[in-house]
Amino acid sequence: MISVAEAESIILNLVTPIKDTEIISLEDSLGRILAETVTSQLDFPYWDNSAMDGYAVKFEDVAQSTPESPTILEIIEEIPAGINPQKSLQSGQASRIFTGAMLPRGADTIIMQENTEKKDNQVVILSSPDSPQTFVRKQGEYYQAGSSLLSPGILINAPEIAVLATAQCSTIRVYRRPRVAILSTGDELVTPSQPLQPGQIVDSNQYALAAFVSRLGAIPIKLGIVPDDKNQLLEKMKEAINCADFVLSTGGVSVGDYDYIEQLLSELGGEILINGIAVTPGKPLTVVKFTNNDCVYFGIPGNPVSALVSCWRFVQPAIRKLSGLSADWYPKFIKAKSCQTLRSRGQRETYFWGQLQLVDNHYEFELAPGTQSSANLINLAGTNALAMLPVGTTNINSGEEVLVMFNVI
Ligand SMILES: Nc1nc2c(c(=O)[nH]1)N[C@H]1C(S)=C(S)[C@@H](COP(=O)(O)OP(=O)(O)OC[C@H]3O[C@@H](n4cnc5c(N)ncnc54)[C@H](O)[C@@H]3O)O[C@H]1N2
Ligand code: MOO
Numbered sequence: 001m002i003s004v005a006e007a008e009s010i011i012l013n014l015v016t017p018i019k020d021t022e023i024i025s026l027e028d029s030l031g032r033i034l035a036e037t038v039t040s041q042l043d044f045p046y047w048d049n050s051a052m053d054g055y056a057v058k059f060e061d062v063a064q065s066t067p068e069s070p071t072i073l074e075i076i077e078e079i080p081a082g083i084n085p086q087k088s089l090q091s092g093q094a095s096r097i098f099t100g101a102m103l104p105r106g107a108d109t110i111i112m113q114e115n116t117e118k119k120d121n122q123v124v125i126l127s128s129p130d131s132p133q134t135f136v137r138k139q140g141e142y143y144q145a146g147s148s149l150l151s152p153g154i155l156i157n158a159p160e161i162a163v164l165a166t167a168q169c170s171t172i173r174v175y176r177r178p179r180v181a182i183l184s185t186g187d188e189l190v191t192p193s194q195p196l197q198p199g200q201i202v203d204s205n206q207y208a209l210a211a212f213v214s215r216l217g218a219i220p221i222k223l224g225i226v227p228d229d230k231n232q233l234l235e236k237m238k239e240a241i242n243c244a245d246f247v248l249s250t251g252g253v254s255v256g257d258y259d260y261i262e263q264l265l266s267e268l269g270g271e272i273l274i275n276g277i278a279v280t281p282g283k284p285l286t287v288v289k290f291t292n293n294d295c296v297y298f299g300i301p302g303n304p305v306s307a308l309v310s311c312w313r314f315v316q317p318a319i320r321k322l323s324g325l326s327a328d329w330y331p332k333f334i335k336a337k338s339c340q341t342l343r344s345r346g347q348r349e350t351y352f353w354g355q356l357q358l359v360d361n362h363y364e365f366e367l368a369p370g371t372q373s374s375a376n377l378i379n380l381a382g383t384n385a386l387a388m389l390p391v392g393t394t395n396i397n398s399g400e401e402v403l404v405m406f407n408v409i
């Protein structure tokens with residue numbers, strides 16, 4: 001068996017990022033990966049404008065103002081936001097102005113309303129600003145037209161959408177979404193709506209993995225349940241390999257008489273790169289490459305917790321790289337105080353599921369209550385993190401520090 005670090009590196013080396021792109025609207029861009037450098041022909045701010053409700057003035061007019069010796073200026077214009085000022089300020093004059101409104105020609109300073117008194121068409125300036133340009137947002141201060149605004153390979157979330165909208169990018173070039181085929185294998189499996197006969201079990205993996213794939217911005221292609229029958233499996237596996245960038249099948253990767261996946265992958269011409277990792281849960285994870293069409297096949301263990309932990313630890317970085325993200329592929333770990341004693345045999349990198357919480361300015365890991373068994377998916381709900389004991393560590397006492405992987409979705 002290979003180590004988790006070796007497996008991670010084999011998997012990431014195997015993955016070629018998607019190159020195909022498509023043009024989509026800004027409205028549809030949430031969760032997509034930008035495929036081009038975005039530049040704008042507009043400066044930002046677009047023009048000099050006011051940061052306060054108040055008066056636009058010439059600094060030299062008001063530089064000596066105090067409550068005892070105020071400056072009185074004539075108000076020549078009112079400039080709400082969205083209006084193009086019509087008048088140029090001369091010495092001794094002010095324009096009434098509001099937050100976000102364009103500065104009139106001749107003005108270089110804003111006096112906030114609280115430091116003034118209005119008398120008919122005059123304003124009394126009661127205090128001096130520190131310097132010219134006070135409360136002026138200068139054109140191009142945040143961004144100059146033509147320079148790079150956003151780089152390819154970034155994930156588009158609310159902040160990026162704000163930037164794209166302000167740059168008037170109504171259409172955007174993004175990488176196409178990865179296609180991930182999902183199939184569940186096992187004679188014992190039924191769908192959540194089928195009545196359960198003795199010995200059967202509901203296929204939870206199909207739904208959990210589809211949700212996981214969607215959360216990563218990829219397209220899940222649910223191919224359903226396939227019985228432990230070599231011919232049917234072979235056909236479904238072929239279909240999966242031909243329709244997707246990645247295949248995630250669950251079950252049939254251990255050593256039982258009905259565990260056919262590895263044998264069938266060889267028959268299909270796949271090159272088996274991983275067939276067992278020193279990790280728990282998830283030991284029998286099998287990773288296979290198909291050279292003829294770039295497809296990567298993940299034979300994921302059937303136990304429901306093993307399936308999700310394998311996805312979080314090994315498939316997630318691979319989908320991130322595949323999707324065109326330029327960085328941020330790897331799982332994220334931080335140190336946290338363990339609220340329970342964690343025990344492992346020390347022979348495999350061991351993952352425990354539970355919740356990471358910020359308590360009084362430090363992170364704590366709360367183990368999911370009940371049995372930590374790879375067949376017990378019942379206590380998975382609420383899981384947002386995995387505590388990890390490396391090979392060689394057999395015990396973390398309650399109150400001691402443990403490494404916690406927190407990008408668990
Ligand atoms: N002699 C050995 N037996 C097992 C070993 C071993 O090293 N030697 N490893 C164990 C470990 S660890 C795991 S993990 C499992 C992996 O099993 P498979 O990937 O072959 O999966 P199955 O045998 O098909 O099923 C295992 C388990 O999971 C349930 N299951 C399967 N598919 C689903 C699904 N879609 N939704 C929900 N639950 C599912 C299935 O009913 C079994 O209970 O092997 C151990 N055995
Ligand atoms: O490794 Mo299995 O994945 O522990 O249950």
Ligand SMILES: [Mg+2]
Pocket residue numbers: 251252253254255256258259
């Ligand atoms: Mg099995």
